Amino acid sequence: MRVNQGTGAGVARPPDLAQERPGLRERLELASLAVPFRVKLALVWLGIFVVLGLLFALAGFDTAWMREEWLFVLKGLPWTVIISAASIGLAIVLALFGALARLSRNPVAYGVSGFYVSFFRGTPLIVQLFLIYLGLPQIGANLERYVPGIHEALLLDPLTAGILGLGLNYGAYMTEIFRAGIQSIGHGQLEAAYALGMTYRQAMRRVILPQAVRVIIPPTGNEFIAMLKDSALVSLLGTVVSQMEIFRRAQLVGRADFRPFEAFILAAAVYWGLTTAFQFFQGRLERRLSKGYVREYGAERRPRFLPASAAGGIGPGALEVEVPTEAGPRQER
Amino acid sequence: MEGSADGRPVIRVEGLRKSFGHLEVLRGIDLEVHRGEVVVIFGRSGSGKSTLLRCINFLEEPTAGVVEVDGIRLEPGHRTSNKKELIRQVRIRTGMVFQQFNLFPHMTALENVIEGPVTVKGMRREDAIPMGMELLARVGLADKAHEYPIRLSGGQQQRVAIARALAMEPKAMLFDEPTSALDPELIGEVLAVMRSLATDLHMTMIVVTHEMGFAREVAHRMCFFHEGRIVEEGPPSEILANPRDPRTRRFLDAVL
Numbered sequence: 001m002r003v004n005q006g007t008g009a010g011v012a013r014p015p016d017l018a019q020e021r022p023g024l025r026e027r028l029e030l031a032s033l034a035v036p037f038r039v040k041l042a043l044v045w046l047g048i049f050v051v052l053g054l055l056f057a058l059a060g061f062d063t064a065w066m067r068e069e070w071l072f073v074l075k076g077l078p079w080t081v082i083i084s085a086a087s088i089g090l091a092i093v094l095a096l097f098g099a100l101a102r103l104s105r106n107p108v109a110y111g112v113s114g115f116y117v118s119f120f121r122g123t124p125l126i127v128q129l130f131l132i133y134l135g136l137p138q139i140g141a142n143l144e145r146y147v148p149g150i151h152e153a154l155l156l157d158p159l160t161a162g163i164l165g166l167g168l169n170y171g172a173y174m175t176e177i178f179r180a181g182i183q184s185i186g187h188g189q190l191e192a193a194y195a196l197g198m199t200y201r202q203a204m205r206r207v208i209l210p211q212a213v214r215v216i217i218p219p220t221g222n223e224f225i226a227m228l229k230d231s232a233l234v235s236l237l238g239t240v241v242s243q244m245e246i247f248r249r250a251q252l253v254g255r256a257d258f259r260p261f262e263a264f265i266l267a268a269a270v271y272w273g274l275t276t277a278f279q280f281f282q283g284r285l286e287r288r289l290s291k292g293y294v295r296e297y298g299a300e301r302r303p304r305f306l307p308a309s310a311a312g313g314i315g316p317g318a319l320e321v322e323v324p325t326e327a328g329p330r331q332e333r
Numbered sequence: 334m335e336g337s338a339d340g341r342p343v344i345r346v347e348g349l350r351k352s353f354g355h356l357e358v359l360r361g362i363d364l365e366v367h368r369g370e371v372v373v374i375f376g377r378s379g380s381g382k383s384t385l386l387r388c389i390n391f392l393e394e395p396t397a398g399v400v401e402v403d404g405i406r407l408e409p410g411h412r413t414s415n416k417k418e419l420i421r422q423v424r425i426r427t428g429m430v431f432q433q434f435n436l437f438p439h440m441t442a443l444e445n446v447i448e449g450p451v452t453v454k455g456m457r458r459e460d461a462i463p464m465g466m467e468l469l470a471r472v473g474l475a476d477k478a479h480e481y482p483i484r485l486s487g488g489q490q491q492r493v494a495i496a497r498a499l500a501m502e503p504k505a506m507l508f509d510e511p512t513s514a515l516d517p518e519l520i521g522e523v524l525a526v527m528r529s530l531a532t533d534l535h536m537t538m539i540v541v542t543h544e545m546g547f548a549r550e551v552a553h554r555m556c557f558f559h560e561g562r563i564v565e566e567g568p569p570s571e572i573l574a575n576p577r578d579p580r581t582r583r584f585l586d587a588v589l
Contacts, residue, residue, distance in 0.1 A: 186435075188431060188433055188435040189435060189437065191392055191431070191435065192429075192431065192435035192436075192437070193437075194392060194424060195390060195392065195424055195427075195428075195429040195431075195498075196424070196425075196448065196449035196452075196453055196497070196498075196501060197421050197422075197424040197425035197449065197453040197501065198449075198452060198453055199417075199421065202452050202453070206448065206452050207437055210439050211437075211438065211439050214439075293438065293481075293483060
């Protein structure tokens with residue numbers, strides 16, 4: 001590219017672009033600017049899948065086998081969902097009581113919840129699962145002569161032990177989430193509730209917790225997604241054939257036919273679909289909970305980057321943020 | 334327990350003290366407020382005005398002294414379940430309006446107003462709704478009943494907060510600097526509502542405020558707070574026209 005050199009003491013003048021015939025590179029840039037970002041993004045994803053597909057084809061990926069067996073793996077989905085849903089239910093209950101106990105001045109409640117959170121956050125989930133599944137029956141057997149029937153009661157089937165372990169473990173993490181959520185509600189709210197004559201319990205139930213839920217939902221959703229994946233660990237306890245979840249089924253069928261890669265890709269795809277679907281529903285729930293916190297519905301839109309106009313190119317003003325105009329002063333009706 | 338048919342004060346405070354650590358905020362307050370009386374409390378910030386209100390309904394535990402509301406007597410000490418119940422009874426009988434409104438943001442204006450009667454008094458929702466609408470109409474916000482607080486201006490929020498307190502049918506109202514957080518053009522609408530409470534409903538009120546115009550017009554009595562004590566009190570005509578205490582005079586010179 002020719003650069004007009006100044007005649008003075010080496011002062012470089014900006015190149016006179018208007019007189020240049022645009023080169024290929026520049027024409028590509030201009031054409032690219034006309035394509036919306038979203039379309040480009042979709043193309044990138046498409047590209048990734050094409051590359052992966054080619055790679056798998058070269059590696060002798062057995063798609064016929066996958067078409068045959070994917071239903072078998074998919075049948076584990078209800079069990080994955082059941083394990084996760086039951087565990088998150090248990091975790092939410094534990095987290096609620098754990099958080100209230102962490103905020104209380106009762107030394108027993110505070111101490112017990114402190115121990116609970118510390119132990120279950122401080123040890124590996126897989127160790128906890130084995131402690132519950134294999135360790136509890138041993139305790140039960142030794143205590144049988146003091147407490148008749150306890151051996152039977154502590155002999156849990158893998159599914160129950162898994163749900164208990166996951167619930168206890170996630171409940172410990174979520175105790176902290178719930179505690180932070182409750183503490184994020186200003187003290188004035190509690191005072192206003194008390195001033196009306198509410199008891200602590202009423203103030204929590206009617207005023208504090210409904211507001212805290214809004215703060216708690218997004219991180220709880222994250223925990224649930226993590227749990228969908230961690231539910232695979234329950235397989236390591238061994239499961240009844242009729243209750244096998246996704247991972248266990250993939251393991252089984254992959255091992256039987258020597259197709260581990262195909263089997264686990266199937267499993268991964270099912271988990272991925274599941275978490276993606278859940279993220280979608282979580283987003284909708286969060287939008288519903290935002291009522292009472294969003295003043296103008298237009299203001300919800302995030303500011304977007306304006307595409308630099310082809311004529312202006314990249315220069316000052318090209319990165320201006322579009323401010324939605326309807327978010328102006330509040331309209332009094 | 335009809336408060337003052339026999340001339341007994343609705344609110345009586347005796348020898349009230351409150352310390353935060355080493356800082357003594359209230360140093361022996363005696364105050365009686367009779368039925369239908371409007372008492373305005375004023376003074377420099379940090380003089381203990383808000384703390385007094387918060388000690389009356391035990392949002393703050395006093396260090397010493399006696400609080401009596403509508404015949405219920407409260408003294409500082411351990412909160413046994415019996416005492417908790419007495420505190421709750423006092424709170425039910427006193428409506429409090431906060432500087433920062435403290436409306437419940439997850440409830441509409443109407444839901445805010447009926448929350449107390451429904452949850453605390455066990456009123457049926459169907460009965461509470463017309464009552465709530467009536468109260469919102471009284472504060473001039475019938476058309477905003479179904480709006481969430483965030484869509485209301487500060488003045489409107491504070492009027493909803495007043496309606497919320499009134500919904501409990503309190504024996505007395507405590508106003509803790511109700512207009513201090515408001516833009517100047519919104520103060521008038523809140524004061525107008527408070528004025529009508531005093532003149533139309535003959536509500537017993539303790540008002541902590543710097544609005545001297547409101548005090549002159551509505552108050553029966555004014556108390557000047559200085560360093561945790563009431564150093565001067567009397568009818569507004571006297572206090573505002575010729576304060577006896579030099580500290581009162583200096584304060585009034587600064588704000589008027």
